[in-house]
Amino acid sequence: MFCYQCEQTAKGAGCTVAGVCGKSPAVSDMQDLLVHITKGISMYAHRAREFGVKDKEIDTFVVEALFSTITNVNFDEDRMEGLIKKAVELREKAKKLYEESCKKAGTSPEELTGPATFDPGTTKTEMISKGEEVTPAKGAEKRGEVIQGMHDLVLFGLKGSAAYADHARILGQEDDEVYGFFHDFLNFLSKDSFELDELVSRTLEAGKWNIRVMELLDKANTGGYGDPVPTKVRITPVKGKAILVSGHDLKDLELLLKQTEGKGINIYTHGEMLPCHGYPELKKYPHLVGNYGGAWQDQQKEFDEFPGAILMTTNCIQKPKESYKHRIFTTGLVAWPGVRHIGPDKDFTPVIEAALAEEGFKEDAPEKTIMVGFARNAVLSVAPQVIENVKEGKIRHFFLIGGCDGAKSGRNYYTDLALKVPKDCVILTLACGKYRFNKLDFGDIDGIPRLLDVGQCNDAFSAVKIAQALAEAFETDINSLPLSLILSWYEQKAVCILLSLLYLGIRNMRLGPSLPAFVKPPVLEFLQKEFNLMPITTPEEDLKSILG
CATH class of the missing domain: 3.40.50.2030 (Rossmann fold)
Structure with missing residues (x-):
């Protein structure tokens, strides 16, 4: 494997044996393969769009595929295998759309190569082997470290934007031009060679598009839950059964709050969920009682001490300790081997049952608060x-x-x-x-x-x-x-x-x-x-x- 997409990469240069984040070499190689095949999807989708032909399933998948390869999201080989197989299926669908579009327009389709035709294999073992062929290190051997680094700067920017676009989509905010942006840029990154100047230009253009994506997400959050207002948030526990929600997804928190109404369970935020307390349509729930713990990197200690169930909604998961693995759950694109996953139906009954089975906080701690909501x-x-x-x-x-x-x-x-x-x-x-x-x-x-x-x-x-x-x-x-x-x-x-x-x-x-x-x-x-x-x-x- 070779991965250098996060700040904690080994020796400041790149993880080669195993990810500092806990990612296995197999998952790392499969993620690189997924990105490569996703480029192939966009090579066809970008060209089909030039004929006005679009496909919602393809658009959504490309965003989800990129998001799934962000640091601390998907650590599960089986889930990665499923995503790669889906990517191959949608690449064929995109190819067919493009070829049919060309036929209707009376023109011949381009003979595409590279990610458009790359064979990822059909078994997990084959996929891991094929993934080793498309790591950033392999790219650097072909293009040089500087060009590959700039390629990856653009790619990593796309991954971040994909996360925000996915958050916005879940709350009903989409922009067809944004999907076109992802296809355009992934098609561009599918080339064999690049000039430094064009990569620099694309880097800044990616920043421009990300502003639009963040604007969409801002509209989604405030449109669904109101503009944040200055709010005191309790940071000490309250007596009772408890569920801790971490990640970034406001919709998941809302659904959990609705499903736990009247059940005698207190809901706490963790990490990047802290700002949720400032949104009027979330803070109105009386059983959203406070925030527990700090940032994501302290979760193994904090989750171990938390006497309830834990729900991970987006990236930020670390390898769970065995002591709490039975009461931590993932949902959305997050995955860890052996951790129970809540599917797209968002039925949080297993999380609720796990919380009721734990002892919860035995007493109120002295109240301490901090302020949030200064949007x-x-x-x-x-x-x-x-x-x-x-x-x-x-x-x-x-x-x-x-x-x-x-x-x-x-x-x-x-x-x-x-x-x-x-x-x-x-x-x-x-x-x-x-x-x-x-x-x-x-x-x-x-x-x-x-x-x-x-x-x-x-x-x-x-x-x-x-x-x-x-x-x-x-x-x-x-x-x-x-x-x-x-x-x-x-x-x-x-x-x-x-x-x-x-x-x-x-x-x-x-x-x-x-x-x-x-x-x-x-x-x-x-x-x-x-x-x-x-x-x-x-x-x-x-x-x-x-x-x-």
Whole structure:
């Protein structure tokens, strides 16, 4: 295997024996194979679309296939085998659509090769062997590390966008042009050779499309559950039976809340589900009692101690300990071998039964709370006060400190930085990186909290809207605002957000705790030259550089 798509990759270069995330070599190779065959689907689908021919099953599958290969989603060989077989089936369907379209138009179809005709085998053993032929390492042997790295930067951005597009689709928000974007880009990535300039151009264009995808998801979340409002969230347990919900999917949480009404079970959020407490149509359920634990990388300890059932709704799962494997469940695209899966009917009865069988929390813990719900509407509602405070010198600077969290050393930087930010500055945060400091008391500036939790990683769209509104109010651009972005990354959703920020022309961002292994020196030099993208150093040095 060879995998370097996440921040924790072995030795900062790539996992070759087994994934640091827990992914087996077999699953890694099968994921590479699935991506390769999915490129083949899009080669045909992209050409069929040029004749106005589209297919919803094909469109949806391509997004789900990409999402299934994101870090910490699907670790199950059998599920991967099923996805590959489905991909082959849909590749044939796409081919037929294209050929029929050509026939109707009176033209001859192209003779496609590469991913369009690649034979993945029919057995799991054959698929694993075939997957070894299409790893990033094999691509680097053919194209060189720099070109392959840029290819993978685009691909990983697509994977992140696919996750957001899938979340939006589940809530009824789709855009046919977005499906066309995925087919277009996967068709482009199916080529044998590339020029660096065209890959750079595609990288920024992927960022542009991801903004549209995040806009769709924002519309899906707020359209279904209302605009988030500032909300106190309990972070200590309440006596009673309990279910813990982790991941990102708001729909799954809503369905679980409905199915557990009146059953005497308290529902807790975990990880990226924390922002759900700010949505009016979710917070209205009285048995959504609070948030338990922190970011995804601490789940083995936290899940072991949680006295109830656990539901994983999207990526973020780690290898479950045997001590709680009997009471953890997956749903959607998430999969771990031996873990019970809730199918598309979303009947959470097994989760409920598991929760009732556990002892639950024996007593209330002393109440402690934190604040969430500072999405763009909430922040912009006090924009006049914020602007006045800036003009009066009460607010000197804004820091956006957020992104993915992880277990790799060096992430204490973000805690130290937040603590060292001067008291006349405001901190915006989002995604699970906030768990590094979101339970600390930062106080306020004239009633405005110094720490504003914007939401999940996809709520970077909200953060950008806040920045754009402030720039408009100050009659300047985002880069001229007293605003600094200090980002932490882990997986591919962070990659697509970074590409979106680059597309918007945002400069002077700091990224850590380490730079992506797939961004090779010539590419890094370009990003530094064009956008002044910088690696983090120390909190003291970075604050001095930012504030003077």
